[in-house]
Amino acid sequence: MLNEPCKPVCPDVSVVRGRSPLTPIASGNVKYFHFSQNNTGGRFSNSDDLAENVVIAARSAKEANERAQALGVYFDGVSKDYDCSCCGDRWSEAYQDSDSDAVPSVYGTTLVEYYVNSTMRAYNVRKVTIVHNADGTRETWSRADVTP
Ligand SMILES: [Zn+2]
Numbered sequence: 473m474l475n476e477p478c479k480p481v482c483p484d485v486s487v488v489r490g491r492s493p494l495t496p497i498a499s500g501n502v503k504y505f506h507f508s509q510n511n512t513g514g515r516f517s518n519s520d521d522l523a524e525n526v527v528i529a530a531r532s533a534k535e536a537n538e539r540a541q542a543l544g545v546y547f548d549g550v551s552k553d554y555d556c557s558c559c560g561d562r563w564s565e566a567y568q569d570s571d572s573d574a575v576p577s578v579y580g581t582t583l584v585e586y587y588v589n590s591t592m593r594a595y596n597v598r599k600v601t602i603v604h605n606a607d608g609t610r611e612t613w614s615r616a617d618v619t620p
Pocket of ligand 1: 514558559
Protein backbone atom coordinates (compact mmCIF):
# COMPACT_ATOMS: atom_id res chain seq x y z
CA MET A 473 0.00 0.00 0.00
CA LEU A 474 1.27 3.45 -0.83
CA ASN A 475 2.13 5.83 1.95
CA GLU A 476 -0.08 8.86 2.03
CA PRO A 477 1.61 12.07 3.04
CA CYS A 478 -0.22 13.94 5.77
CA LYS A 479 0.12 17.47 7.05
CA PRO A 480 3.52 18.02 8.56
CA VAL A 481 3.59 18.76 12.27
CA CYS A 482 5.57 21.91 11.48
CA PRO A 483 7.25 23.10 8.27
CA ASP A 484 10.44 21.22 9.08
CA VAL A 485 9.05 17.85 10.09
CA SER A 486 7.32 15.33 7.88
CA VAL A 487 5.22 12.45 9.13
CA VAL A 488 4.22 9.89 6.52
CA ARG A 489 1.57 7.35 7.45
CA GLY A 490 1.03 3.96 5.94
CA ARG A 491 0.21 0.39 6.80
CA SER A 492 2.86 -1.88 8.20
CA PRO A 493 3.03 -5.63 7.60
CA LEU A 494 2.54 -6.11 11.34
CA THR A 495 -0.64 -7.74 12.56
CA PRO A 496 -2.69 -5.42 14.77
CA ILE A 497 -2.71 -6.16 18.49
CA ALA A 498 -5.22 -5.19 21.17
CA SER A 499 -4.54 -1.60 22.08
CA GLY A 500 -5.13 -1.89 25.84
CA ASN A 501 -2.04 -1.42 28.02
CA VAL A 502 0.17 -0.77 25.03
CA LYS A 503 3.59 0.71 25.66
CA TYR A 504 6.15 1.92 23.14
CA PHE A 505 9.52 0.24 22.90
CA HIS A 506 12.40 2.05 21.20
CA PHE A 507 14.89 0.03 19.19
CA SER A 508 17.95 2.04 18.18
CA GLN A 509 19.81 0.72 15.16
CA ASN A 510 23.62 0.59 15.40
CA ASN A 511 25.30 1.20 12.03
CA THR A 512 27.44 -1.89 12.29
CA GLY A 513 29.76 -2.27 9.32
CA GLY A 514 29.46 1.47 8.70
CA ARG A 515 25.93 1.44 7.30
CA PHE A 516 22.34 1.35 8.39
CA SER A 517 20.05 -1.36 7.06
CA ASN A 518 16.81 0.51 6.40
CA SER A 519 13.54 -0.41 4.70
CA ASP A 520 9.93 0.75 4.65
CA ASP A 521 9.66 -0.64 8.17
CA LEU A 522 13.12 -0.11 9.65
CA ALA A 523 15.14 3.05 10.16
CA GLU A 524 17.75 4.42 12.53
CA ASN A 525 15.07 4.46 15.24
CA VAL A 526 12.22 1.97 15.37
CA VAL A 527 9.41 2.34 17.92
CA ILE A 528 7.04 -0.58 18.42
CA ALA A 529 3.75 -0.65 20.29
CA ALA A 530 3.49 -3.80 22.39
CA ARG A 531 2.12 -5.01 25.70
CA SER A 532 5.41 -6.47 26.92
CA ALA A 533 9.10 -6.50 26.06
CA LYS A 534 8.66 -10.06 24.79
CA GLU A 535 5.90 -9.01 22.40
CA ALA A 536 7.94 -5.97 21.27
CA ASN A 537 10.88 -8.24 20.44
CA GLU A 538 8.61 -10.62 18.50
CA ARG A 539 7.06 -7.76 16.52
CA ALA A 540 10.50 -6.29 15.84
CA GLN A 541 11.71 -9.62 14.49
CA ALA A 542 8.64 -9.85 12.25
CA LEU A 543 9.89 -6.65 10.63
CA GLY A 544 13.41 -7.94 10.02
CA VAL A 545 15.12 -6.92 13.26
CA TYR A 546 17.54 -9.55 14.56
CA PHE A 547 19.35 -9.89 17.85
CA ASP A 548 22.82 -11.17 18.78
CA GLY A 549 24.08 -10.25 15.30
CA VAL A 550 27.76 -10.54 16.21
CA SER A 551 27.49 -14.03 17.67
CA LYS A 552 25.38 -15.11 14.65
CA ASP A 553 28.06 -13.68 12.33
CA TYR A 554 25.64 -11.19 10.73
CA ASP A 555 27.42 -8.16 12.23
CA CYS A 556 31.08 -7.32 12.57
CA SER A 557 32.50 -7.71 16.04
CA CYS A 558 34.32 -4.36 16.08
CA CYS A 559 31.07 -2.43 15.51
CA GLY A 560 28.82 -4.65 17.58
CA ASP A 561 25.27 -5.88 17.27
CA ARG A 562 22.97 -3.93 14.95
CA TRP A 563 19.95 -4.37 17.22
CA SER A 564 19.50 -5.02 20.92
CA GLU A 565 16.40 -6.60 22.36
CA ALA A 566 14.12 -5.00 24.93
CA TYR A 567 14.82 -6.73 28.23
CA GLN A 568 12.13 -5.46 30.55
CA ASP A 569 8.55 -4.27 30.18
CA SER A 570 9.67 -1.07 31.89
CA ASP A 571 12.11 -0.34 29.01
CA SER A 572 9.23 1.53 27.38
CA ASP A 573 7.36 4.82 27.20
CA ALA A 574 3.67 5.74 27.41
CA VAL A 575 3.88 7.58 24.06
CA PRO A 576 6.21 7.01 21.08
CA SER A 577 9.62 8.24 22.16
CA VAL A 578 13.31 7.89 21.42
CA TYR A 579 15.68 7.79 24.38
CA GLY A 580 12.72 8.81 26.55
CA THR A 581 12.04 11.96 24.50
CA THR A 582 8.65 12.22 22.75
CA LEU A 583 8.82 12.47 18.96
CA VAL A 584 7.32 15.95 18.93
CA GLU A 585 9.97 17.04 21.39
CA TYR A 586 12.67 15.19 19.46
CA TYR A 587 11.81 16.54 15.99
CA VAL A 588 9.92 19.77 16.56
CA ASN A 589 11.24 21.33 19.74
CA SER A 590 14.52 19.55 19.71
CA THR A 591 17.45 20.90 21.59
CA MET A 592 19.28 17.70 20.67
CA ARG A 593 22.32 17.63 18.48
CA ALA A 594 21.56 18.06 14.79
CA TYR A 595 22.97 14.63 13.99
CA ASN A 596 20.30 12.94 16.09
CA VAL A 597 17.48 14.96 14.56
CA ARG A 598 18.59 13.93 11.07
CA LYS A 599 17.80 10.31 11.95
CA VAL A 600 14.52 8.81 10.79
CA THR A 601 12.10 7.20 13.24
CA ILE A 602 9.46 4.67 12.20
CA VAL A 603 6.64 4.01 14.68
CA HIS A 604 4.65 0.77 14.43
CA ASN A 605 1.31 1.31 16.15
CA ALA A 606 -0.93 -1.26 17.80
CA ASP A 607 -3.45 -1.05 14.95
CA GLY A 608 -0.82 -2.05 12.40
CA THR A 609 -0.30 1.42 10.97
CA ARG A 610 3.13 2.91 10.55
CA GLU A 611 4.35 6.51 10.89
CA THR A 612 7.66 7.66 9.49
CA TRP A 613 9.09 10.78 11.15
CA SER A 614 11.92 12.72 9.57
CA ARG A 615 13.47 16.12 9.58
CA ALA A 616 15.57 16.64 6.49
CA ASP A 617 16.25 20.33 6.87
CA VAL A 618 18.77 19.99 9.67
CA THR A 619 22.40 19.77 8.63
CA PRO A 620 25.04 18.44 10.98
ZN1 LIG B 1 33.13 -3.07 12.36
